[in-house]
Amino acid sequence: MALALPLQLRDRLIVLTALGFLAALAVAWITTRHVVKPTEQLTAAAERMARGDLASPVGVAAEDEVGKLAESLDIMRQRLQAALEAIERTNRELESRVAERTARLGQLLRKTISAQEEERQRLARELHDETAQTLAALTIALDRARDGLDRATPRALEQIGLAKVIAERLLAETRRLILGLRPMVLDDLGLLPAIRWQCESYLGELGVEATIEGDPAAARLPGHIEVALFRIVQEAISNVARHAEAEHVRIGLARDGDTVTVTVADDGRGFDAERIGREPGHDERVGLIGMQERVALLGGRMEIRSGRGQGTEVVVEVPLAEEARA
Numbered sequence: 001m002a003l004a005l006p007l008q009l010r011d012r013l014i015v016l017t018a019l020g021f022l023a024a025l026a027v028a029w030i031t032t033r034h035v036v037k038p039t040e041q042l043t044a045a046a047e048r049m050a051r052g053d054l055a056s057p058v059g060v061a062a063e064d065e066v067g068k069l070a071e072s073l074d075i076m077r078q079r080l081q082a083a084l085e086a087i088e089r090t091n092r093e094l095e096s097r098v099a100e101r102t103a104r105l106g107q108l109l110r111k112t113i114s115a116q117e118e119e120r121q122r123l124a125r126e127l128h129d130e131t132a133q134t135l136a137a138l139t140i141a142l143d144r145a146r147d148g149l150d151r152a153t154p155r156a157l158e159q160i161g162l163a164k165v166i167a168e169r170l171l172a173e174t175r176r177l178i179l180g181l182r183p184m185v186l187d188d189l190g191l192l193p194a195i196r197w198q199c200e201s202y203l204g205e206l207g208v209e210a211t212i213e214g215d216p217a218a219a220r221l222p223g224h225i226e227v228a229l230f231r232i233v234q235e236a237i238s239n240v241a242r243h244a245e246a247e248h249v250r251i252g253l254a255r256d257g258d259t260v261t262v263t264v265a266d267d268g269r270g271f272d273a274e275r276i277g278r279e280p281g282h283d284e285r286v287g288l289i290g291m292q293e294r295v296a297l298l299g300g301r302m303e304i305r306s307g308r309g310q311g312t313e314v315v316v317e318v319p320l321a322e323e324a325r326a
């Protein structure tokens with residue numbers, strides 16, 4: 001009996017120790033969870049922010065240091081979100097201002113081009129109706145004067161002959177000027193005859209042979225498109241005359257539904273189209289840029305295929321449906 005008591009006590013002690021140990025484990029586990037869980041939440045919130053999610057709150061409820069850290073992180077999140085929204089707002093404003101300015105510039109360019117066309121048309125008419133007529137009359141008058149001067153000295157006759165040559169040259173120059181300003185044939189007969197005239201006038205005397213292929217479906221186009229395409233082909237022809245050293249040029253005008261395609265292809269020396277904008281003196285070259293701008297105003301596209309020794313092909317495509325924009 002004396003031994004039984006200590007044994008019972010020992011068993012109880014063992015049970016109590018085990019319980020105490022389990023209780024200590026439970027307390028340790030609860031305490032650890034209490035500290036670790038907010039830290040895990042904090043880490044998850046920081047990762048969300050790193051991924052760009054600034055809308056979800058940090059959401060860590062703790063009174064200790066981790067809680068303070070979470071609060072600071074949430075303030076930082078809100079400030080970042082506000083700053084980002086401000087940047088996006090400013091970006092949107094800037095984009096719409098750029099779009100508005102671009103549209104206004106486009107309108108201005110359109111107006112400038114049509115004012116320039118009107119002025120050219122007016123000048124061409126005046127030169128045609130006044131200057132060219134007067135010069136033509138002068139050559140006739142000189143002819144008559146010479147015929148009537150039976151007893152004039154050979155020198156006087158020679159001078160009159162010379163005056164006539166000068167008047168004829170002036171007349172030819174004036175006609176060329178009129179053609180460059182605004183060939184009346186463009187308004188009267190359309191693009192193809194105007195292009196043909198242009199080729200004869202600029203390429204004929206250089207010995208460059210021109211083939212012109214015209215699609216009957218593109219015989220007449222809306223006026224402003226004819227004028228724009230004429231200016232584009234005019235510049236392309238002038239480039240062939242000035243730079244290409246070509247023997248032959250092929251000009252094509254085709255229409256496929258609502259798309260008009262103009263091609264000017266020469267077999268000349270070609271050039272490196274990629275390098276044009278980087279070469280010295282490129283600022284003064286406005287021909288290709290002007291072509292590009294006219295095409296853009298019509299909502300079309302332009303492609304230059306060229307390479308040294310490979311000739312040059314300029315392809316312009318414009319939609320007829322865009323005509324309402326002009």
Ligand SMILES: Nc1ncnc2c1ncn2[C@@H]1O[C@H](COP(=O)(O)OP(=O)(O)OP(=O)(O)O)[C@@H](O)[C@H]1O
Pocket residue numbers: 239240242243244266268269270271276284285286287288289312
């Ligand atoms: N058909 C072509 N063949 C060979 N080179 C060409 C041709 N078209 C253009 N080029 C080259 O591209 C350059 C740029 O042409 P662009 O029409 O822009 O300017 P430009 O003719 O020199 O001057 P402008 O402003 O009077 O037109 C030319 O200087 C020439 O070197």
Ligand SMILES: [Mg+2]
Pocket residue numbers: 235238239286287288
């Ligand atoms: Mg040019």
